[in-house]
Amino acid sequence: MADFLRGWRHSQELRLLAVIAAMGAVLAVVTPGFASAQNLMDMLTSSAFTGILAVGLLVVLIAGGVDISFAATASITQYVALTLANQGMLGWPGVVAVAIGLGGLLGVINALLVTTLGLSSIIVTIATQSLFYGLLMTFTNGQDIFALPDWFNAGLHWGIHVDAQGGEQALNLQIVLLVVVGLLTSWLLTRTSIGRQVFAMGGNPEAARRIGFPVFRLNLLVYGFMGAVAGLASLVHAQLVQSVSPSALVGRELDVLAAVVLGGASLNGGIGSVSGTLLGVALLAVLQNGLTLLGVSSYWSQLCTGSVIIAAVVMMAHQQQQTIHRKKAALT
């Protein structure tokens, strides 16, 4: 326990938690609406899409790559799964299976290209993003789907709790999937051999290869996982907004990347945690929510987000420099 606490003291997670707690305390005092169960559930529900994608992207970052194409992947899985559902061909299990399967397949295409083309993963996935998104827009003519099956629009709810004011809170699809993906990923990364191999590959790919880790297969797994998770996230998004728009998701890749990086993951690979990533998402969500509740014009909210990102990355860079200096001092 003591070791655990000592490890946490200097961690990005603890700092994020402190910042979120401070922001939350101020908001709870200043705005009556913030600390209500309804608002917290709404915040959780609306940030589940970003959260799930962020967890998927975290795995890619830990493995030493970047994926830019996941928003295009999510747009495709959303469109295909719900078009099939609209034809009456799929129910809940079918929709989930198609989204995960198709997403995983597109992810595997990324992995094959990243491992064979000799280009960095960011360039490859920029190219596949253009490829996937362009094909989707061509085949769909950019048309939205407004009419979704009733069972999909109704969503899934568990554990309904009625509070004193008669408001109902339920665990919905969004929250449950966010928790499931988060826990599963955390378990895979920290408690399984494959997860540790992913960390090792991200930390030093050449060393991992020479030790005999199956680098090619690990890459297939990592990018496939990202694609599958993007498929799940796409359903979460479609269920929340109750429609499918092929152009709604692309362009949000960098926001997700920012959240993951805020959570302490390194773009150089080998570093990052699910808890940090979700705290990064939470920080941006609380900030956004707080600004809205405080009545700040939505025109200025992006400025605030940008300032927070810059402050955070500067702080992290500073921390990193100090670590390097400490290590150098220890060596001499």
Next chain:
Amino acid sequence: MSATPITSSLLSSLQRLIGPVNQRLLALLLALSLLFATTAGPNMFSAGSLRSMAFQLPELGLLALAMMVPLLSGGLDLAIIATANLAALTMAWVLTHGLPNEPGLAWALWQVGAVLAGLTVAAAVGLLNGYLIAHLRVSPILATLGTMTLVKGIAVGLSRGGVISGFPSPIVHIGHGTVAGVPMALLLFIAVAVPVGIWVARSPLGLTIALVGSNEQATRYSGVDTPAVLMRVYLTSSLLAAVAGLVMMARFDSANAAYGESYLLITILAAVLGGVNPMGGFGRVGGLVIALVILQLISTAASMLDLSQFLTLSIWGATLIGVAGTSALRGWWLRQRLLRA
């Protein structure tokens, strides 16, 4: 065999001048031109179609140049579109507030002042990027991801997400005018690309940028003030973005905080297709220009064939994958041959 020594040495020095990457790009360009000339109908290379290509190319071209300089240094500038829009909004605001009514010296100077104001704002963004990257040691992708959000936030906040339009004729001329049949915007692009190309390939600073891109630590240990070099890299990138902002503003007859956002990742794609190594160190403006012409040619051919603009985007992505795939295959084949020998 029949070539005399002089012509063959001329040929080989020409080959050296063009370089192997650009030779392959030129071959691809030639092949695509032949393909489109036979499939896309007789209008593909008509004067009108060539002119419309020349009108479209400079926007993406200037933005790709703005992306290329940081790529050469081993970095990246994700803030170029946001910077271009903020600079354009600044220029547009100055142009629509207090411009003298009658054409005259004051009228002309006011417009020059407006452009300078836009460049100044862009320079401030560039210096902020440079400071974050060179002195605070933030990685370029993160620093510019932050400034991208910040700069767009400023632009959206100040413009309330709106559009500023209504510019005097010289500014409109940049977007729509021609000089001897050549679009002003293309001339502006050439006037920027040629000096940047020479600066990157021939000037001491340009070579230092490539050195920083190849190995920043070694460059610093050999006595180069790398932070100063990086400051100049991001300053240049922002200024080029501001010129792109001017061209976009002139072409759309308006400025807005969210124009051209889909160009951001395309600029990286174009630069890499043009032989710029995203890890830094290598790349020439010539290659980038050929890549831009290839992309433009595909886009024009697609519209001649009545294909959607999104299919063009797909083909652009596939082109980069194809080019990279071919060179990966070639490398594999050469290795196999070496192994057998």
